[in-house]
Amino acid sequence: MTFPWPEPGTALRDVPTPMPVIDEARLAANIARAQSYLASHGLNFRPHIKTHKLASVARQQIEAGAVGINCQKVTEAAAFAEAGFDDILITYNILGAARLAELKALNDRVALLTVCADSAETIDGYAGAFGDGKPLAVMVECDTGGGRCGATTPEAAADLAARIAAAPGLRFRGLLTYPAVGGAEAVQDYLTRTMTLLAARGIECPVRSNGGSPDLWNAHLVPAATEHRAGTYVYNDRSMVRAGECGPEDLAMHVLATVVSRPTPTRAVLDAGSKALTSDLLGFADHGEIEGLPGARIVALSEEHAVVDLGDSAGPPPAIGDQLRIVPNHTCVVSNLFDRMVFHRDGVVTRVEPLIARGTVW
Amino acid sequence: MTFPWPEPGTALRDVPTPMPVIDEARLAANIARAQSYLASHGLNFRPHIKTHKLASVARQQIEAGAVGINCQKVTEAAAFAEAGFDDILITYNILGAARLAELKALNDRVALLTVCADSAETIDGYAGAFGDGKPLAVMVECDTGGGRCGATTPEAAADLAARIAAAPGLRFRGLLTYPAVGGAEAVQDYLTRTMTLLAARGIECPVRSNGGSPDLWNAHLVPAATEHRAGTYVYNDRSMVRAGECGPEDLAMHVLATVVSRPTPTRAVLDAGSKALTSDLLGFADHGEIEGLPGARIVALSEEHAVVDLGDSAGPPPAIGDQLRIVPNHTCVVSNLFDRMVFHRDGVVTRVEPLIARGTVW
Numbered sequence: 262m263t264f265p266w267p268e269p270g271t272a273l274r275d276v277p278t279p280m281p282v283i284d285e286a287r288l289a290a291n292i293a294r295a296q297s298y299l300a301s302h303g304l305n306f307r308p309h310i311k312t313h314k315l316a317s318v319a320r321q322q323i324e325a326g327a328v329g330i331n332c333q334k335v336t337e338a339a340a341f342a343e344a345g346f347d348d349i350l351i352t353y354n355i356l357g358a359a360r361l362a363e364l365k366a367l368n369d370r371v372a373l374l375t376v377c378a379d380s381a382e383t384i385d386g387y388a389g390a391f392g393d394g395k396p397l398a399v400m401v402e403c404d405t406g407g408g409r410c411g412a413t414t415p416e417a418a419a420d421l422a423a424r425i426a427a428a429p430g431l432r433f434r435g436l437l438t439y440p441a442v443g444g445a446e447a448v449q450d451y452l453t454r455t456m457t458l459l460a461a462r463g464i465e466c467p468v469r470s471n472g473g474s475p476d477l478w479n480a481h482l483v484p485a486a487t488e489h490r491a492g493t494y495v496y497n498d499r500s501m502v503r504a505g506e507c508g509p510e511d512l513a514m515h516v517l518a519t520v521v522s523r524p525t526p527t528r529a530v531l532d533a534g535s536k537a538l539t540s541d542l543l544g545f546a547d548h549g550e551i552e553g554l555p556g557a558r559i560v561a562l563s564e565e566h567a568v569v570d571l572g573d574s575a576g577p578p579p580a581i582g583d584q585l586r587i588v589p590n591h592t593c594v595v596s597n598l599f600d601r602m603v604f605h606r607d608g609v610v611t612r613v614e615p616l617i618a619r620g621t622v623w
Numbered sequence: 624m625t626f627p628w629p630e631p632g633t634a635l636r637d638v639p640t641p642m643p644v645i646d647e648a649r650l651a652a653n654i655a656r657a658q659s660y661l662a663s664h665g666l667n668f669r670p671h672i673k674t675h676k677l678a679s680v681a682r683q684q685i686e687a688g689a690v691g692i693n694c695q696k697v698t699e700a701a702a703f704a705e706a707g708f709d710d711i712l713i714t715y716n717i718l719g720a721a722r723l724a725e726l727k728a729l730n731d732r733v734a735l736l737t738v739c740a741d742s743a744e745t746i747d748g749y750a751g752a753f754g755d756g757k758p759l760a761v762m763v764e765c766d767t768g769g770g771r772c773g774a775t776t777p778e779a780a781a782d783l784a785a786r787i788a789a790a791p792g793l794r795f796r797g798l799l800t801y802p803a804v805g806g807a808e809a810v811q812d813y814l815t816r817t818m819t820l821l822a823a824r825g826i827e828c829p830v831r832s833n834g835g836s837p838d839l840w841n842a843h844l845v846p847a848a849t850e851h852r853a854g855t856y857v858y859n860d861r862s863m864v865r866a867g868e869c870g871p872e873d874l875a876m877h878v879l880a881t882v883v884s885r886p887t888p889t890r891a892v893l894d895a896g897s898k899a900l901t902s903d904l905l906g907f908a909d910h911g912e913i914e915g916l917p918g919a920r921i922v923a924l925s926e927e928h929a930v931v932d933l934g935d936s937a938g939p940p941p942a943i944g945d946q947l948r949i950v951p952n953h954t955c956v957v958s959n960l961f962d963r964m965v966f967h968r969d970g971v972v973t974r975v976e977p978l979i980a981r982g983t984v985w
Contacts, residue, residue, distance in 0.1 A: 264698060379884050408890075410884040412886070523742065535903060582719070582748075
């Protein structure tokens with residue numbers, strides 16, 4: 262069978278479910294608002310494409326003023342390079358002969374390709390692959406409190422920068438952080454201390470890249486930074502509303518679902534399970550919020566079912582066949598489950614676009 | 624770029640990561656063991672393809688003696704029908720004009736297509752679409768304790784069966800349950816009570832289909848059943864080991880991952896995040912088990928990173944670039960993230976096969 266992806270002009274109520282849909286007006290507003298805020302503080306913006314994996318959305322972000330894009334994988338970067346993007350930062354330690362060979366090919370194809378490193382091993386791998394030809398731009402990843410990757414002290418970061426600067430085939434481009442926790446003060450402190458150490462060693466550090474949608478609206482509190490990266494902001498999600506980073510009117514993605522069973526007066530079952538919403542909780546106790554049914558809770562997901570407890574719901578009880586709109590906990594992982602994305606304006610489908618980097622391995 | 628899917632003969636240590644891989648010998652043993660157990664108790668087996676979404680694995684299951692396959696979506700069933708499978712049960716309430724039209728086309732193409740219903744609304748939808756032509760076989764879904772879909776009492780189930788039996792275009796085929804909790808006794812009790820009610824009304828009930836991998840090895844405790852359905856058993860996973868349903872030697876899927884960062888002596892970061900492992904916890908507090916590193920805990924996932932706490936690890940500390948093998952919490956959702964599946968025998972790649980029903984919508 263050929264799956265009936267909706268034609269332009271289709272009303273959302275006739276879109277097959279479970280299906281994420283993107284509100285074009287909210288998407289455009291989210292892009293414009295973030296760009297305008299960062300520009301007003303003299304910060305470059307480099308949106309992360311992991312959230313949408315769509316060429317058209319990345320193009321909208323660039324047209325709004327973004328300096329380039331951020332990817333997490335070599336294969337994402339390759340897909341976006343093929344789509345014409347020429348300033349790409351991969352915020353990842355890239356290891357292994359096959360990945361490095363692809364990275365070298367990509368560096369030759371893209372005007373400005375930048376990667377990151379948080380260890381001597383990663384830097385030495387880059388240096389081994391890029392000894393000749395066009396140099397590779399490398400940033401040092403700093404752990405400013407996120408507790409994931411990154412050099413844990415400014416001294417360690419400066420040492421790694423010196424190793425990059427000294428390596429043939431590599432070019433030190435700056436510092437990078439993903440401050441999931443720690444706050445603006447910790448980022449500002451780490452960056453300025455590292456810049457001082459680098460200045461003392463005569464190493465230029467042109468780019469200081471701060472990141473994350475949760476920290477987007479505090480980006481101006483890190484004057485040491487030159488750019489900010491963010492992905493989720495483009496669609497927003499339930500976690501962003503809870504964090505106060507956006508309002509319900511800024512939610513650009515909803516997952517449409519159909520009520521397939523009403524086994525008891527307080528239970529409804531929907532056709533959006535963990536293969537549509539994912540199991541990402543992000544601190545929530547339930548699996549998304551149903552618009553128009555305050556108090557209803559998605560208490561359990563199996564792969565193709567959501568179990569909704571209506572016991573505390575104030576809304577009208579949904580009937581079998583009704584279509585509901587779910588605000589997902591986390592939009593970036595929902596996108597990654599679907600091969601195409603459906604867009605709408607005021608509830609009418611405008612277009613359907615294939616994701617160019619879904620299901621990429623490395 | 625063309626992604627370097629591994630050629631047959633490649634050693635697993637050279638397979639790109641993050642990547643799930645399937646052990647051919649364990650897969651075959653899992654298929655044979657379940658089939659043999661159910662056959663020895665006179666039960667038919669109907670494996671659920673949601674776990675693998677692969678034509679070759681479904682063929683192995685049929686060749687081992689399965690009576691047919693179980694799907695969860697119309698689009699999965701359509702993909703497997705195109706691959707030649709002709710006895711397909713869709714354990715889902717199928718609603719809406721577009722889905723029902725596809726279901727009707729599928730019914731004409733497949734020797735035996737069966738669906739289920741747990742409400743008058745669903746049955747009436749089937750009856751409306753199947754008034755003429757080849758009748759649709761419909762089972763009644765029973766809630767024997769699972770708390771998801773299903774008629775909540777034998778009386779309600781019998782009423783639904785009578786509604787199916789009376790509808791032109793439909794054929795009542797039997798009872799169906801997915802007893803996630805409740806145990807064999809509850810299933811046996813519900814089925815026998817319903818069968819008694821149906822017999823009193825003169826309604827034949829040829830098939831009683833019990834289900835679930837967690838209940839697979841207790842299937843013989845439900846003599847009222849004629850068949851069992853299970854999906855996860857084919858690969859098994861960490862949740863199955865914990866439940867005592869299999870041993871570590873029965874784990875057919877591992878997710879290969881590479882250590883990309885060692886920021887501190889007790890922290891390692893791997894390249895398998897929630898876009899490779901999913902966030903399914905299934906009651907665990909962490910995100911999979913790393914073979915050969917007892918005590919190491921995957922404490923956090925972001926989309927492309929796993930953060931491993933080595934504080935209590937007894938194993939040799941992993942180095943940057945090392946490849947590790949992760950036993951995922953839940954295999955069925957891992958499969959669904961990847962477009963192809965890599966098979967190996969004794970650590971050497973045997974083949975790579977496209978999933979024929981990944982990312983299906985309904």
